[in-house]
Amino acid sequence: MPSRLCPGVVSFETARDIDITRSRVCDSATMTTLSPDGAAGARKVRRATMNDVARLAGVSIKTVSRVVNDEAGVHPATAERVLAAIDQLGFRRNLSARNLRRGSSTGTVGLVLEDVGNPFYSGVTRAVEEISRLRGRQVITGSSDEDPVRERELALEFCSRRVDGLLIVPAGLQHGYLVPEMRAGTPVVFLDRPAGDVVADTVLVDNVGGTTEAVLHLASFGHRRIAFLGDAPDIFTANERLRGYREGCARAGIGFHESLVVMGPHDEVSVREALHRLRRGADPATAVVTGNNRITVHALRALAGAASRPALVGFDDFELADLLSPPVSVIAHDASALGKAAADLLYARLDGDGSPPRRVVLPVRLVARGSGEVRA
Amino acid sequence: MPSRLCPGVVSFETARDIDITRSRVCDSATMTTLSPDGAAGARKVRRATMNDVARLAGVSIKTVSRVVNDEAGVHPATAERVLAAIDQLGFRRNLSARNLRRGSSTGTVGLVLEDVGNPFYSGVTRAVEEISRLRGRQVITGSSDEDPVRERELALEFCSRRVDGLLIVPAGLQHGYLVPEMRAGTPVVFLDRPAGDVVADTVLVDNVGGTTEAVLHLASFGHRRIAFLGDAPDIFTANERLRGYREGCARAGIGFHESLVVMGPHDEVSVREALHRLRRGADPATAVVTGNNRITVHALRALAGAASRPALVGFDDFELADLLSPPVSVIAHDASALGKAAADLLYARLDGDGSPPRRVVLPVRLVARGSGEVRA
DNA sequence: GAAGTGGTGGACAGCGTTGTCACCGAGGAG
DNA sequence: CTCCTCGGTGACAACGCTGTCCACCACTTC
CATH class of the missing domain: 3.40.50.2300 (Response regulator)
Incomplete structure (x- = not known):
């Protein structure tokens, strides 16, 4: 047991300085079952493609595609062979290629905030994730640390990844860099703070x-x-x-x-x-x-x-x-309400809402518990 | 001002029930400058491609590629024209297509945890994000809510997106579904809890x-x-x-x-x-x-x-x-130490570390502050 | 004048998918 | 027997990008 008893009363510590060199390491001998490959490791292996599956199953690549996409019109026996090949090769459809070909959305939204580690923003994140889940989308997050340059990098990186939409807690006041993206059809919603110089949907608290x-x-x-x-x-x-x-x-x-x-x-x-x-x-x-x-x-x-x-x-x-x-x-005020309102706004845009940009101001509430209710 | 004074002392409330219908909405008339497109909205617009840029600049698509990638051998005047066209069209390179073509990594890692909203896990997230940033990678997160089915969905979805690696806080005990992915070269690290039936890198606390x-x-x-x-x-x-x-x-x-x-x-x-x-x-x-x-x-x-x-x-x-x-x-024990240790392990694998799976157990510390130091 | 030489630019293929369309053979209608 | 339908299947192009290779145009050099 690496840690020892602390006899005294000490003040608050975040335990940030835990010494990783004192960590215990067990080798795989003490572990169980099912090794993925004798000696494991991330050997760079080309992943199986539909082509590989097709060859193995003795069908055309298109037939594999049909099976993978549950399209009608494949003979059950053929489908069986294809599925067996898929299983054998550990094939998994490449979503990037699929989205590229179909010209469809990437099924992702980008969320840029100040710090995911801050409980307030992690509440926002959770709410956004929850709504996105219902809409079948994944969330990519990034922390700007209140740095406008970093915010910009993140947002544009997300755009390069062709996110369907962007949620941003602005770090700076200049957001002109987003105009081309917005013009190109990427909806952007600002959270918690307004953008300095762009008209866009914004959710604030009062x-x-x-x-x-x-x-x-x-x-x-x-x-x-x-x-x-x-x-x-x-x-x-x-x-x-x-x-x-x-x-x-x-x-x-x-x-x-x-x-x-x-x-x-x-x-x-x-x-x-x-x-x-x-x-x-x-x-x-x-x-x-x-x-x-x-x-x-x-x-x-x-x-x-x-x-x-x-x-x-x-x-x-x-x-x-x-x-x-x-x-x-x-x-x-409520982090999850903020996240939800912003996500709702974003998804409304994605659903085709073309109305003028909105600014939503969420109410706050005074919760009197005692520390403020003291006579002068 | 939508909220009112609360005269009394009330107990703890999370403000989760804030009434969004009472939110204030301002129209864009009260807002400033720089509308991205007169009446904005997410009109689905085809984004400009290198082809469009090439046509506009009167060069071949390959030359555009060269400019975008800062490759040598483009006449400054030509580059100028290309850059102007890029600016005019709001072109932004499509990373999916690029990665597909180059066969390179997607520059993403997937993080599956119980709940991003939980401060402990948001600390983990932040640490993973931080390390990933240094390695030039984005983090995609998802919350399993302690549901093995959801965990599996998320992890496999991430694999379809061809994440470079996977960090998982296991919700269940069955992780055989990951074996094909691991065999295909996707490194997986388990956090906070071990996988039930797969030998893989694992970071735990004591x-x-x-x-x-x-x-x-x-x-x-x-x-x-x-x-x-x-x-x-x-x-x-x-x-x-x-x-x-x-x-x-x-x-x-x-x-x-x-x-x-x-x-x-x-x-x-x-x-x-x-x-x-x-x-x-x-x-x-x-x-x-x-x-x-x-x-x-x-x-x-x-x-x-x-x-x-x-x-x-x-x-x-x-x-x-x-x-x-x-x-x-x-x-x-320290959330960020946990996240860091796991991320370090993952990136070591991505750097080619092929050693047997490791199990790291981080030490914990008793922090005595008073509530436990009371005589019986 | 012929043959290099270096700088500039383009044609083309292909990454892993899917949409389009055409093919093939079996079976039913005329 | 011909025509047509129809279930099952495949060839091929294309999504947006980049790597390879080759063409072209000055110039220089023998």
């Missing part, structure tokens, strides 16, 4: 409304010094949420104070420092709105040991928010 | 060792009535962890009691009931080992309001475990 609501909610508990910790303002959602914050301040009649706003990019340290700064001095912040779930989590960690806590409302819901103490109030 | 360690850890704090809540025993990892639990009980000298084991499938209700049952009576459990992160979370929710809590160690780490009170002790 960033402004949600943040406004968060501020009003906090103000209704008597808070007048409400801070906002947001992501880098060149990210669409961050900027929108900042707008919502301003709007909320205005509507609550508490004024907008530059000094209460700290935009990112944020990491654990910067959030900690920002909170520290905001909460000292003569007129400290008594409440905080955090601009996304990463920032919320950083904030919670920074406040973990603190004697007093500001009231807190976070944008984005996250698992276990209800089990923390106090439970965290959030502006919730 | 399920037995981890659970044993959890039990010994709890026993070291004086617990002698340690319960185990595990997933359905036909799932490999669940069964292995049960084995580890037995082993731990044996080594701790506390005996194995059938009545302290409750295997799944589990949902929130069944976990709640199981815990309730285990903790009453004359000789109640004073400690619990939970068999995966879902079960751990269910257990935490069930215990949230309770007056007294059993000591708890969960298999699988999860975000925020350190911020709960008490912080949750876990057996941690």
